[in-house]
Amino acid sequence: MGNDLIQIASAQPCHAVAPGVSAASADVARGRTFYLETFGCQMNVHDSEKVAGVLMARGYRPVDSHQDADIILYNTCSIREKAAQKVFSRLGAFRQGRPGAGKIVGVLGCVAQQEGEVFFERAPQVSLVCGSASYPRLPDLLDQLESGNRRVKGLELDTEGCFETELTRRDNRYRAYLTIIEGCDQRCAFCVVPMTRGPERSRSSAKILEECRRLVDEGYTEIQLLGQIVNAWRDPSPAGWSFADLLARVAEVPGVRRVRFTTSHPRYFTPEIVQAIDSHPTLCDQIHLPVQAGSTTVLERMRRGYSREEYLEKIHCIRKAQRAISLSTDIIVGFCGESEKDFEQTLSLLADVEYDQIFSFKFSPRPDTAALGFFDSVSDEEKGRRLTVVQELQRQIQLRRNQALVGRNLEVLVEGYQPRLGQAVGRTTHNRVLNFPGVPAEVGCYVQVRVTSAGPNSLVGERVTRAQGGAASA
Ligand code: SAH
Ligand code: F3S
Numbered sequence: 144m145g146n147d148l149i150q151i152a153s154a155q156p157c158h159a160v161a162p163g164v165s166a167a168s169a170d171v172a173r174g175r176t177f178y179l180e181t182f183g184c185q186m187n188v189h190d191s192e193k194v195a196g197v198l199m200a201r202g203y204r205p206v207d208s209h210q211d212a213d214i215i216l217y218n219t220c221s222i223r224e225k226a227a228q229k230v231f232s233r234l235g236a237f238r239q240g241r242p243g244a245g246k247i248v249g250v251l252g253c254v255a256q257q258e259g260e261v262f263f264e265r266a267p268q269v270s271l272v273c274g275s276a277s278y279p280r281l282p283d284l285l286d287q288l289e290s291g292n293r294r295v296k297g298l299e300l301d302t303e304g305c306f307e308t309e310l311t312r313r314d315n316r317y318r319a320y321l322t323i324i325e326g327c328d329q330r331c332a333f334c335v336v337p338m339t340r341g342p343e344r345s346r347s348s349a350k351i352l353e354e355c356r357r358l359v360d361e362g363y364t365e366i367q368l369l370g371q372i373v374n375a376w377r378d379p380s381p382a383g384w385s386f387a388d389l390l391a392r393v394a395e396v397p398g399v400r401r402v403r404f405t406t407s408h409p410r411y412f413t414p415e416i417v418q419a420i421d422s423h424p425t426l427c428d429q430i431h432l433p434v435q436a437g438s439t440t441v442l443e444r445m446r447r448g449y450s451r452e453e454y455l456e457k458i459h460c461i462r463k464a465q466r467a468i469s470l471s472t473d474i475i476v477g478f479c480g481e482s483e484k485d486f487e488q489t490l491s492l493l494a495d496v497e498y499d500q501i502f503s504f505k506f507s508p509r510p511d512t513a514a515l516g517f518f519d520s521v522s523d524e525e526k527g528r529r530l531t532v533v534q535e536l537q538r539q540i541q542l543r544r545n546q547a548l549v550g551r552n553l554e555v556l557v558e559g560y561q562p563r564l565g566q567a568v569g570r571t572t573h574n575r576v577l578n579f580p581g582v583p584a585e586v587g588c589y590v591q592v593r594v595t596s597a598g599p600n601s602l603v604g605e606r607v608t609r610a611q612g613g614a615a616s617a
Contacts, residue, residue, distance in 0.1 A: 175203050178206055187220060192313050218252040231265075247270050251274075257339055270295060280299075306322075315558075323373065333478060346379075348389055348392070351389065438488040439451045444480060455495070458496055474493075557569040576601040577602040579606055593605055
């Protein structure tokens with residue numbers, strides 16, 4: 144998925160002392176501030192919401208700039224070389240002798256896990272190195288930092304279960320991320336995630352439903368179930384539900400209006416998932432199903448576990464659903480040994496499937512992956528060319544598909560309002576962005592909008608009904 148930079152600093156302050164957090168440690172932290180910057184996928188964004196919750200429950204207050212912070216944290220992404228480099232350029236600001244020197248700086252997430260203790264040598268200004276599988280130990284690690292320890296680490300990967308905390312400070316008031324499965328056992332040849340996030344572990348159905356109900360009570364109407372392979376989820380409790388069973392039960396929680404889930408892996412994608420969507424209107428008409436490449440030879444080398452034909456069968460099954468499901472995917476161009484012919488098969492797959500959105504990347508060799516032992520045969524220049532060709536083809540497809548919606552009435556959840564333009568921005572069930580003249584009070588409401596024009600990346604429209612409150616009615 145897209146790797147936008149997201150900053151979490153605007154969550155509301157909370158002075159409550161969390162259960163299990165001693166009054167003494169909260170006292171130490173009272174009046175202290177933190178700055179937390181997040182790189183990477185939704186999983187990282189949601190992890191940061193959990194980390195922020197733990198800090199705020201200890202009495203720390205979020206601030207918008209690292210200059211004002213006592214603790215500076217970077218939640219990092221190492222999926223591609225460029226993403227991993229970002230944290231090192233941020234850390235440059237805290238080198239010895241610079242104005243920021245002396246502050247507590249911590250590195251969380253995938254780069255932390257990947258580099259491990261070496262980080263302290265590479266960047267001596269760093270005091271905390273912690274991978275996502277060790278977040279349950281954060282209170283203990285913060286105790287160590289607060290008592291003056293300047294080399295604190297959480298790098299174990301064998302953590303059982305998922306990191307869940309009631310303290311999570313969600314950054315969006317209407318759409319809530321909810322982790323249902325952590326880690327990945329798939330080991331695609333190009334991917335660092337199994338090394339940085341550890342083995343796969345599912346949360347129990349009872350815990351997931353309990354959190355859903357709590358989220359609805361707090362006013363959330365859209366739930367996004369998260370996992371590296373979300374559809375590999377299997378109920379670890381005796382109830383023994385499948386992922387499709389879980390979708391149906393989450394969709395039936397009173398008050399839930401929209402449910403999304405990401406990321407699905409084609410290997411685990413079953414017709415039962417489509418049946419669940421068919422019979423539950425609250426399950427959004429949207430599926431993200433990364434294909435990576437159109438050539439079976441390349442897919443085999445990538446160790447994806449499916450052929451082009453098997454993937455297309457899954458697409459066919461989705462296309463037969465009762466409602467029109469919007470499809471998106473991830474594409475890697477220039478993987479080791481990808482010939483021009485292989486690449487053309489990616490283009491023909493894009494033309495056949497006609498996705499509504501794609502996330503496309505140049506292959507980037509990563510440490511500790513199988514592909515590091517393969518010959519990175521495609522030059523960077525050629526990878527760049529292939530990326531441009533893919534993106535131009537997709538731009539035309541998206542423009543055509545979006546323009547076909549002009550004149551249609553679509554329901555959006557209003558996510559924001561831009562006062563300068565008088566424009567509200569919402570999202571359709573298909574996950575399309577729709578801008579329309581609105582009012583600030585509509586944020587968080589579901590509104591019917593008629594589409595009046597369309598570009599490749601978004602729609603423009605006008606409201607056809609008055610706003611309804613965010614509470615469920617459908
Ligand atoms: N299941 C995860 C996949 C994480 S990686 C998810 O939530 O999407 C996201 C995407 O990054 C992958 O689907 C793949 O297209 C891309 N990617 C992963 N490793 C890569 C690499 N080494 N080079 C280029 N792109 C990569
Ligand atoms: Fe990565 Fe493949 Fe897992 S892309 S997250 S190893 S499914």
